[in-house]
Amino acid sequence: MTGFAIQGWCPGALRPMQSGDGLVVRIRPRAGRLSADQARGIAQAAAQHGSGLIDLSARGNLQLRGVTEASHPALIDDLRKLDLIDPDPRTEAARNLLVTPFADAQTEEIAADFARALTRAPVLPGKFGFVLDTGPAPLMQDIAGDIRLERDDQGGLLLRSEGLPLGAPVTAENAAQQAMALAEWFLAQGGVQDGRGRMAALIARGARPEGSLAPRVAPAPAQPAPGPGLQPQGALVGFDFGQLTAKMLFTLSGLGPLRLTPWRMLLVEGLKALPDLPGLILTADNPLRRVQACTGAPGCLQARAATRPLARRLAAQVPPGQTLHVSGCAKGCAHPGPADLVLVATGTGFDLIVQGRAGDAPQRRGLGETELDLKGLI
Numbered sequence: 181m182t183g184f185a186i187q188g189w190c191p192g193a194l195r196p197m198q199s200g201d202g203l204v205v206r207i208r209p210r211a212g213r214l215s216a217d218q219a220r221g222i223a224q225a226a227a228q229h230g231s232g233l234i235d236l237s238a239r240g241n242l243q244l245r246g247v248t249e250a251s252h253p254a255l256i257d258d259l260r261k262l263d264l265i266d267p268d269p270r271t272e273a274a275r276n277l278l279v280t281p282f283a284d285a286q287t288e289e290i291a292a293d294f295a296r297a298l299t300r301a302p303v304l305p306g307k308f309g310f311v312l313d314t315g316p317a318p319l320m321q322d323i324a325g326d327i328r329l330e331r332d333d334q335g336g337l338l339l340r341s342e343g344l345p346l347g348a349p350v351t352a353e354n355a356a357q358q359a360m361a362l363a364e365w366f367l368a369q370g371g372v373q374d375g376r377g378r379m380a381a382l383i384a385r386g387a388r389p390e391g392s393l394a395p396r397v398a399p400a401p402a403q404p405a406p407g408p409g410l411q412p413q414g415a416l417v418g419f420d421f422g423q424l425t426a427k428m429l430f431t432l433s434g435l436g437p438l439r440l441t442p443w444r445m446l447l448v449e450g451l452k453a454l455p456d457l458p459g460l461i462l463t464a465d466n467p468l469r470r471v472q473a474c475t476g477a478p479g480c481l482q483a484r485a486a487t488r489p490l491a492r493r494l495a496a497q498v499p500p501g502q503t504l505h506v507s508g509c510a511k512g513c514a515h516p517g518p519a520d521l522v523l524v525a526t527g528t529g530f531d532l533i534v535q536g537r538a539g540d541a542p543q544r545r546g547l548g549e550t551e552l553d554l555k556g557l558i
């Protein structure tokens with residue numbers, strides 16, 4: 181397996197991550213929402229203080245690329261005026277909360293409760309996250325989250341630990357409080373070892389919440405994640421490899437408030453027709469939706485090769501319903517889950533993994549980029 185450096189913490193705005201193209205500044209919009217003013221302000225700040233490239237993360241965050249040590253303070257000042265900056269890195273890191281983009285008013289209130297409770301929560305491992313998947317139907321069961329708020333098939337709320345099929349019933353009023361109690365339980369059970377730990381790993385070791393946190397209710401059946409298109413709340417639009425420019429964000433901000441999603445798409449609130457703008461992915465059958473590719477070289481310091489040109493070239497060869505993941509190293513940032521075909525850069529070509537993850541053992545090694553062709557592989 182190709183080695184990679186494991187980051188035990190998640191970068192934020194106040195604690196940016198160094199990358200091959202400068203600092204990456206991650207913004208966590210509250211409850212995954214951006215007002216039109218905030219979106220416009222981010223676009224202007226990204227162009228002024230960074231490279232103008234903005235990544236959409238699989239946790240519903242925005243990442244501004246190409247920021248420098250010199251421009252970072254002014255960027256934070258601008259973002260603080262937009263109410264997008266937490267008071268300190270600890271508060272920022274604790275607010276690891278992913279909210280469904282199809283949230284109703286009740287979910288929005290619960291999200292605000294969670295955000296408040298998380299400022300008082302015990303210190304949890306860097307990647308430990310909360311998911312509010314409480315829209316009309318559960319859509320985010322494929323999205324990692326250690327403590328999950330979901331609905332049962334009667335619309336009731338349940339709190340579920342990742343790794344367990346059942347959850348504990350909760351109410352809108354006590355959901356945040358019970359979620360924090362579950363986090364305390366995770367810590368008390370020894371869920372953190374050497375500063376790291378995930379709920380699924382603790383559950384796999386046999387630990388089970390008890391009392392009011394005991395799992396006893398099944399979540400409603402999962403629905404497939406949505407593709408680009410119109411939704412009751414507005415227009416869901418995608419971008420090549422989940423990356424957009426400051427100019428595109430500025431344009432979209434003129435159409436309405438935005439909601440972040442874990443599918444690297446944005447929901448433009450209130451639209452009744454898809455925006456006819458170049459550079460948007462507006463249909464589910466766009467071949468670029470079948471490929472995933474991380475930043476790769478030169479943007480990522482750990483990358484062993486460029487990824488997106490290869491993914492773009494091969495996209496049309498990926499049959500509908502199948503997926504190709506091109507990864508700059510075995511860490512597999514763009515797609516932690518399995519894909520039908522994975523190509524991992526090693527520095528001496530690409531390793532091929534069939535139906536697996538970027539870190540899995542490859543079936544073939546050292547494939548040359550220029551002659552790489554999917555015919556016969558997929």
Ligand code: SF4
Nearest residue numbers: 474480508509512513
């Ligand atoms: S998977 Fe891609 S983005 Fe992630 S560390 Fe490796 S090269 Fe960088």
